[in-house]
Amino acid sequence: xxxxxxxxxxxxxxxxxxxxxxxxxxxxxxxxxxxxxxxxxxxxxxxxxxxxxxxxxxxxxxxxxxxxxxxxxxxxxxxxxxxxxxxxxxxxxxxxxxxxxxxxxxxxxxxxxxxxxxxxxxxxxxxxxxxxxxxxxxxxxxxxxxxxxxxxxxxxxxxxxxxxxxxxxxxxxxxxxxxxxxxxxxxxxxxxxxxxxxxxxxxxxxxxxxxxxxxxxxxxxxxxxxxxxxxxxxxxxxxxxxxxxxxxxxxxxxxxxxxxxxxxxxxxxxxxxxxxxxxxxxxxxxxxxxxxxxxxxxxxxxxxxxxxxxxxxxxxxxxxxxxxxxxxxxxxxxxxxxxxxxxxxxxxxxxxxxxxxxxxxxxxxxxxxxxxxxxxxxxxxxxxxxxxxxxxxxxxxxxxxxxxxxxxxxxxxxxxxxxxxxxxxxxxxxxxxxxxxxxxxxxxxxxxxxxxxxxxxxxxxxxxxxxxxxxxxxxxxxxxxxxxxxxxxxxxxxxxxxxxxxxxxxxxxxxxxxxxxxxxxxxxxxxxxxxxxxxxxxxxxxxxxxxxxxxxxxxxxxx
Amino acid sequence: xxxxxxxxxxxxxxxxxxxxxxxxxxxxxxxxxxxxxxxxxxxxxxxxxxxxxxxxxxxxxxxxxxxxxxxxxxxxxxxxxxxxxxxxxxxxxxxxxxxxxxxxxxxxxxxxxxxxxxxxxxxxxxxxxxxxxxxxx
Numbered sequence: 001x002x003x004x005x006x007x008x009x010x011x012x013x014x015x016x017x018x019x020x021x022x023x024x025x026x027x028x029x030x031x032x033x034x035x036x037x038x039x040x041x042x043x044x045x046x047x048x049x050x051x052x053x054x055x056x057x058x059x060x061x062x063x064x065x066x067x068x069x070x071x072x073x074x075x076x077x078x079x080x081x082x083x084x085x086x087x088x089x090x091x092x093x094x095x096x097x098x099x100x101x102x103x104x105x106x107x108x109x110x111x112x113x114x115x116x117x118x119x120x121x122x123x124x125x126x127x128x129x130x131x132x133x134x135x136x137x138x139x140x141x142x143x144x145x146x147x148x149x150x151x152x153x154x155x156x157x158x159x160x161x162x163x164x165x166x167x168x169x170x171x172x173x174x175x176x177x178x179x180x181x182x183x184x185x186x187x188x189x190x191x192x193x194x195x196x197x198x199x200x201x202x203x204x205x206x207x208x209x210x211x212x213x214x215x216x217x218x219x220x221x222x223x224x225x226x227x228x229x230x231x232x233x234x235x236x237x238x239x240x241x242x243x244x245x246x247x248x249x250x251x252x253x254x255x256x257x258x259x260x261x262x263x264x265x266x267x268x269x270x271x272x273x274x275x276x277x278x279x280x281x282x283x284x285x286x287x288x289x290x291x292x293x294x295x296x297x298x299x300x301x302x303x304x305x306x307x308x309x310x311x312x313x314x315x316x317x318x319x320x321x322x323x324x325x326x327x328x329x330x331x332x333x334x335x336x337x338x339x340x341x342x343x344x345x346x347x348x349x350x351x352x353x354x355x356x357x358x359x360x361x362x363x364x365x366x367x368x369x370x371x372x373x374x375x376x377x378x379x380x381x382x383x384x385x386x387x388x389x390x391x392x393x394x395x396x397x398x399x400x401x402x403x404x405x406x407x408x409x410x411x412x413x414x415x416x417x418x419x420x421x422x423x424x425x426x427x428x429x430x431x432x433x434x435x436x437x438x439x440x441x442x443x444x445x446x447x448x449x450x451x452x453x454x455x456x457x458x459x460x461x462x463x464x465x466x467x468x469x470x471x472x473x474x475x476x477x478x479x480x481x482x483x484x485x486x487x488x489x490x491x492x493x494x495x496x497x498x499x500x501x502x503x504x505x506x507x508x509x510x511x512x513x514x515x516x517x518x519x520x521x522x523x524x525x526x527x528x529x530x531x532x533x534x535x536x537x538x539x540x541x542x543x544x545x546x547x548x549x550x551x552x553x554x555x556x557x558x559x
Numbered sequence: 560x561x562x563x564x565x566x567x568x569x570x571x572x573x574x575x576x577x578x579x580x581x582x583x584x585x586x587x588x589x590x591x592x593x594x595x596x597x598x599x600x601x602x603x604x605x606x607x608x609x610x611x612x613x614x615x616x617x618x619x620x621x622x623x624x625x626x627x628x629x630x631x632x633x634x635x636x637x638x639x640x641x642x643x644x645x646x647x648x649x650x651x652x653x654x655x656x657x658x659x660x661x662x663x664x665x666x667x668x669x670x671x672x673x674x675x676x677x678x679x680x681x682x683x684x685x686x687x688x689x690x691x692x693x694x695x696x
């Protein structure tokens with residue numbers, strides 16, 4: 001970006017500055033730390049100059065937003081054109097209560113929905129299964145049958161809202177319920193907008209809601225990818241997620257590398273099925289965390305866009321630019337929230353949300369300040385939504401595209417993150433890809449090491465956590481937490497029993513038998529899922545049918 | 560004078576919750592503090608946890624849960640431990656547990672609950688001072 005003569009003179013000037021100015025300052029005021037690093041431990045220099053981006057080629061490495069390699073943004077105008085989707089992850093108690101929360105959030109200016117399902121639903125157990133006891137409606141909404149889905153979206157037309165669903169091993173049946181509901185509402189599938197997480201690989205590593213062995217799970221993931229691009233072209237068929245990997249303790253580089261490596265595995269699986277890259281890749285989306293280190297996070301997002309574009313074009317031969325876009329949702333980092341002095345979390349969330357926006361996010365969830373204590377209360381979730389609205393409408397950061405682009409520091413950090421993440425991806429490739437690396441515990445070990453290192457740094461106060469290891473106050477702030485209705489589980493179980501009693505039992509048996517036969521074969525299971533959920537076969541019954549065919553994954557524990 | 564037996568700890572994840580960053584950090588930290596630590600892995604039923612506690616003959620059971628199902632699962636675990644004659648085992652808990660639930664937890668036999676942000680040292684010290692030690696050789 002600079003000519004040689006100019007660089008030589010900058011080098012000289014820098015040496016002079018070090019001699020004449022810096023040394024004197026350091027002699028009188030030594031710096032606070034021997035080494036400065038990002039939250040993830042990446043070393044940071046005192047000052048960045050053109051020398052740190054000497055080899056940067058503007059057109060090749062940055063280019064223009066909306067064009068390869070998309071470093072500056074996936075669309076030409078980014079947030080000048082359309083703001084990101086404000087999408088708060090929510091769901092608790094029963095379908096009725098969650099429906100109320102969704103309507104409230106929409107009234108308050110939220111622009112998309114994001115459904116949190118409870119753990120039994122995510123792991124394929126009906127609400128009345130003994131293993132579900134105490135877990136129904138706790139971390140999300142229970143959806144055992146199409147009836148629950150109907151109540152969840154009562155009064156919410158599916159052609160007017162985009163819905164993101166955090167669902168993985170039971171994604172086929174839950175998505176089928178959503179599509180069946182669209183049909184009931186008279187909304188054609190090509191008008192249904194949203195995202196299904198459908199990212200099973202990271203469940204084996206970080207989140208833990210797996211059911212079946214990896215091969216069968218990958219087949220189901222590709223079934224969704226294939227079914228959607230043929231039938232629901234506006235739906236994001238997968239959201240390859242780094243969020244949970246980061247929350248489990250990974251560094252920013254590990255989060256990025258493992259996510260993209262997983263993305264590569266899904267693309268390969270879909271291509272092995274014979275799907276043309278430019279048919280399905282445009283609906284592949286991503287999901288990242290945003291931690292406290294603003295510059296590191298912005299650099300991560302910029303590097304992610306450039307890396308994915310190159311991977312999809314060069315490795316997989318995509319030609320359609322839409323295939324190359326790394327479109328992503330961000331959630332602020334839950335692991336940074338503190339139970340102590342909970343109002344401080346509003347400030348943390350603001351910094352993290354700002355980084356997500358400066359990084360060019362398409363969609364954002366801001367955590368509520370009380371989430372180290374419980375599921376968010378209404379007051380807390382509104383504060384979180386307002387944080388996004390203030391950034392969007394008051395701060396001015398949306399006025400120009402990629403405002404940090406061109407900063408010597410930002411470009412240097414973006415390059416460094418790309419370089420280190422690429423090294424990981426090459427290592428994973430050498431192991432035989434993401435699935436092989438996960439099966440030998442490579443991700444898990446790396447993440448656990450990083451988590452322990454971080455904790456030790458907090459314990460030794462190398463890392464300051466305000467209100468936790470420094471600036472501690474004994475005084476308690478009164479705070480009103482959300483309490484999940486203790487009768488929710490009972491109500492839900494009651495409804496499920498009614499559904500079972502009222503449906504055509506013979507029909508259910510028949511559709512499950514058909515599903516079983518299809519699972520024993522090789523075809524796409526989605527049409528059978530749709531048939532099953534329309535007959536009110538339950539989440540648990542469908543999962544059990546597949547458990548019989550596929551078996552269950554035997555967990556591997558790596559500390 | 561005899562050889563001092565090392566404290567044996569079972570770190571367990573009851574219920575369907577898969578968040579085990581905290582549990583894994585505790586496993587390593589307690590090992591670094593010189594304890595023998597067994598980790599159950601995620602998604603364990605109360606029966607599986609109690610069986611592991613009996614088989615491994617542990618002095619301490621550390622339960623980690625972030626899913627909100629503690630009110631159902633913790634008391635069940637302490638009850639089953641008692642039934643298996645392990646009522647002298649020190650049972651402690653951690654995770655996302657609202658303060659107002661803590662009295663009920665203690666009543667159910669959970670000796671102490673350590674919330675988010677608790678220094679590891681506090682937990683190590685607590686175990687050292689309270690774990691059953693009558694099995695010294």
